[in-house]
Amino acid sequence: MKRQRNGEIWDFEHEMPANQTATEVVLGVDGGTTSTVCICMPLIPFSHSLPPDPVPVLARAVAGCSNHNSVGETAARETLEQVMADALSKSGSNRSAVRAICLAVSGVNHPLDQQRILAWLRDIFPSHVRLYIQNDAIAALASGTMGKLHGCVLIAGTGTIAYGFTEEGKEARAAGAGPTLGDWGSGYGIAAQALTAIIRSHDGRGPHTMLTSSILQTLGLSSADELIGWTYADPSWARIAALVPVVVSCAEAGDEVANKILVDSVQELASSVKAVVQRLGLCGKDGTDSFPLVMVGGVLEAKKRWDIGKEVINYVSKDYPGVQSIRPKVEPAVGAALLAWSFLMKESYNENYRS
Amino acid sequence: MKRQRNGEIWDFEHEMPANQTATEVVLGVDGGTTSTVCICMPLIPFSHSLPPDPVPVLARAVAGCSNHNSVGETAARETLEQVMADALSKSGSNRSAVRAICLAVSGVNHPLDQQRILAWLRDIFPSHVRLYIQNDAIAALASGTMGKLHGCVLIAGTGTIAYGFTEEGKEARAAGAGPTLGDWGSGYGIAAQALTAIIRSHDGRGPHTMLTSSILQTLGLSSADELIGWTYADPSWARIAALVPVVVSCAEAGDEVANKILVDSVQELASSVKAVVQRLGLCGKDGTDSFPLVMVGGVLEAKKRWDIGKEVINYVSKDYPGVQSIRPKVEPAVGAALLAWSFLMKESYNENYRS
Numbered sequence: 001m002k003r004q005r006n007g008e009i010w011d012f013e014h015e016m017p018a019n020q021t022a023t024e025v026v027l028g029v030d031g032g033t034t035s036t037v038c039i040c041m042p043l044i045p046f047s048h049s050l051p052p053d054p055v056p057v058l059a060r061a062v063a064g065c066s067n068h069n070s071v072g073e074t075a076a077r078e079t080l081e082q083v084m085a086d087a088l089s090k091s092g093s094n095r096s097a098v099r100a101i102c103l104a105v106s107g108v109n110h111p112l113d114q115q116r117i118l119a120w121l122r123d124i125f126p127s128h129v130r131l132y133i134q135n136d137a138i139a140a141l142a143s144g145t146m147g148k149l150h151g152c153v154l155i156a157g158t159g160t161i162a163y164g165f166t167e168e169g170k171e172a173r174a175a176g177a178g179p180t181l182g183d184w185g186s187g188y189g190i191a192a193q194a195l196t197a198i199i200r201s202h203d204g205r206g207p208h209t210m211l212t213s214s215i216l217q218t219l220g221l222s223s224a225d226e227l228i229g230w231t232y233a234d235p236s237w238a239r240i241a242a243l244v245p246v247v248v249s250c251a252e253a254g255d256e257v258a259n260k261i262l263v264d265s266v267q268e269l270a271s272s273v274k275a276v277v278q279r280l281g282l283c284g285k286d287g288t289d290s291f292p293l294v295m296v297g298g299v300l301e302a303k304k305r306w307d308i309g310k311e312v313i314n315y316v317s318k319d320y321p322g323v324q325s326i327r328p329k330v331e332p333a334v335g336a337a338l339l340a341w342s343f344l345m346k347e348s349y350n351e352n353y354r355s
Numbered sequence: 356m357k358r359q360r361n362g363e364i365w366d367f368e369h370e371m372p373a374n375q376t377a378t379e380v381v382l383g384v385d386g387g388t389t390s391t392v393c394i395c396m397p398l399i400p401f402s403h404s405l406p407p408d409p410v411p412v413l414a415r416a417v418a419g420c421s422n423h424n425s426v427g428e429t430a431a432r433e434t435l436e437q438v439m440a441d442a443l444s445k446s447g448s449n450r451s452a453v454r455a456i457c458l459a460v461s462g463v464n465h466p467l468d469q470q471r472i473l474a475w476l477r478d479i480f481p482s483h484v485r486l487y488i489q490n491d492a493i494a495a496l497a498s499g500t501m502g503k504l505h506g507c508v509l510i511a512g513t514g515t516i517a518y519g520f521t522e523e524g525k526e527a528r529a530a531g532a533g534p535t536l537g538d539w540g541s542g543y544g545i546a547a548q549a550l551t552a553i554i555r556s557h558d559g560r561g562p563h564t565m566l567t568s569s570i571l572q573t574l575g576l577s578s579a580d581e582l583i584g585w586t587y588a589d590p591s592w593a594r595i596a597a598l599v600p601v602v603v604s605c606a607e608a609g610d611e612v613a614n615k616i617l618v619d620s621v622q623e624l625a626s627s628v629k630a631v632v633q634r635l636g637l638c639g640k641d642g643t644d645s646f647p648l649v650m651v652g653g654v655l656e657a658k659k660r661w662d663i664g665k666e667v668i669n670y671v672s673k674d675y676p677g678v679q680s681i682r683p684k685v686e687p688a689v690g691a692a693l694l695a696w697s698f699l700m701k702e703s704y705n706e707n708y709r710s
Contacts (some may be wrong), residue, residue: 042517067586069410069583069584069588070587071365108588109580109583109584110578110581110584126484138377159688172558172559173558174558174560175554175558175560175582176583177551177582177586178553178583178586180547180550180551180590180595181547181550181551181554181582182547182550182551182554182555182584186677191536192535192536192537195535195536195537196532196535196536196537199530199532199536199537200537203527203528203529203530203627203630203631204527204529204630204631204633204634205529205530205626205627205630223465225464225465226533227532227536228424228464228532228533228536229424229464229594231533231536232424232425232462232533233424235535235590240535271560272558273558275558275559275560276558276559278559279559315527319639
């Protein structure tokens, strides 16, 4: 399939009209800064209050980055269209079978971002197709709650964000603003602090640390000076974030500098969660109500002795003992598809209730 | 003049042989990340131990960025060649009149960087021309000490670095590694912390701060959310560092968050100076010897009530009471030209002494 024009991506001319008895589908898209995943799911009957486990998936398609902040609007749009077209094609389905789409895309931080995406989606899909545009954090939350928009999600991979929803639809977020704006608990933040500690030790501003030999060896560098050229050579955040396991190993081996970086990061991550829980009142009036905390991303999943995710939960539960941590069993794109399904179910319920 | 090939920049074919009585010159180049300046200075007789004041300048030429980390090696080399050719041409002089060149370029952090630059300079200038390749911090130091390589320089503009030399030629540096590697006292560092404070206040992780209204108004933004798009739109560090005066104004108006950012930055900058002074023993064995501290860059020059430069000196003088602060009267490129002159004088002295 070609990527240039809508007609080419979607092949409007040769599209067959949907058979009335064809399987209706929903699409869930998780658009991250490294890749974009689209899941095509058959429409589960609304008689179920929770989706079946395992979730039925007709097809899965993958594409590159769809964050408009990173690749620009045109490229982001093309990637999103392509991944949806691919998922439909793999399902043996087409646009006319689609009932709802949940597009959860990183970089959607403002109502204007949502409106812009809605405008071009409306050019492609008929008006009866329900469209939901969200930040990608929502897909991660839904992947833990199986489509229910309630609770808080903490994502900590290369970047980090905390996002929460109340049952009434109130939402709040913390962090997720990128390295310049202080996402210090992220994988990038942890690794950048480790690199900084090496420079400070090297030039006499900071204490000796095991991070120097461990990280220089990992990168194949012979001196701390060479780190300057290394960081300038490629500004990719993911490349720096990939050093997190080395920091964890040094902390486990007793290095105080590495340990302090991890402790500080745990506090940063916990403070993001607590800010969201506090603003939404997820913990109830006396602070003891139960609420789900979905934990997603490489920084939180490290199954190491020094377990960052576990420490974050410990910190949060000191203030909010009702926190229920969840490690999702499905990927965020499935969460997005479940969200599309649950939005549709809610609308259908509301319509039936009104009529 | 064209920029593509050496022959075109230098016009080898039409160059006149130097008249034996033509004025001999030295070149000083200050190659920064925003611009590159070349000064062409007549060779001052070596009978003076200090250069005349004012320093005689034959010509001054300006070009763009020559940091190879930022623009790549080819573009950096072309910029450096062009600015030297321009300065010679404006002086009515040419390559054969050159006795020495001091090239002080940002991004020279490693002996390999020096060797690479030396290699291509040797293609252009005859073997009797003395070539000195240094980090650009050295030019700033020499602009305060009038060509004497002794003492410490602290530069804090968009970036920051501390660099020092002993009379014996021992050198040391601290910071100057870029934002990823923790140059928190820089203009970029100060402004990035202010932007972070706005995000933290907005999402509930941090206290209210006057920085929010002041910076959003300066940038013409209506909400803290819009800062995310603003920082992604253009990753230029200088654009972010330009917000330092707003941070200073907020601190002067009593904002605690802004004040803490400046206090922390003063400590960071002072710690860079102290690391260099300590490692070089500039303060003598009992820590009270006198040594020059040259202060350069927009962050240190702000003639505000909240005077970052003055506070840094206060901090340093608590540990090293012999610190003598200097605000240079000439620009770094003049410092580089004076360095070329003083290197040449030293070599000439050594030769005479040996013979």
